[in-house]
Amino acid sequence: MVFDTKLGKIGIVVCFDRHYPESIRTEVLRGAELIIVPTANTKSEPSDVFQWEIKVQAFQNSVNVAMCNRVGVEGSMEFSGESLVVGFDGETIKIAGDQEELMLAEVNLSGATLKRHQRPYTSLRRTDLYE
Numbered sequence: 001m002v003f004d005t006k007l008g009k010i011g012i013v014v015c016f017d018r019h020y021p022e023s024i025r026t027e028v029l030r031g032a033e034l035i036i037v038p039t040a041n042t043k044s045e046p047s048d049v050f051q052w053e054i055k056v057q058a059f060q061n062s063v064n065v066a067m068c069n070r071v072g073v074e075g076s077m078e079f080s081g082e083s084l085v086v087g088f089d090g091e092t093i094k095i096a097g098d099q100e101e102l103m104l105a106e107v108n109l110s111g112a113t114l115k116r117h118q119r120p121y122t123s124l125r126r127t128d129l130y131e
Helices: 015-018 021-029 047-061 109-118
Strands: 002-004 009-012 034-039 063-071 071-074 077-080 084-086 094-096
Touching: 009 021, 015 021, 015 034, 015 047, 021 047, 047 063, 047 094, 077 094, 094 109
Parallel strands: 009 034, 034 063
Antiparallel strands: 002 009, 063 084, 071 077, 084 094
């Protein structure tokens, strides 16, 4: 779902759905300049893989992504935190620690759309060959 806000077009992809490239790509095709991904990653999961997953999707789709992860303990699960903001070029802008914190980051929303036109990965797709 993409929301047209006074700041720009913001999409939301929830937790597990980020593992499917189509989820991020669909939000981009709907015009998202920033995608927010609320997650519940635990310390037993591969944090570095999740970070690379977000970085690669941001680069491939020329979109800013903010993955906002939980911290603390619930039952037997210890959440890893490490919320992450990645620019449309795939570069990490900010990463949080494993404790509760307020993280502020500046992203270039209009730059995502401009870069998408300069590096047209999304528009060169051959959807006619997907069947």
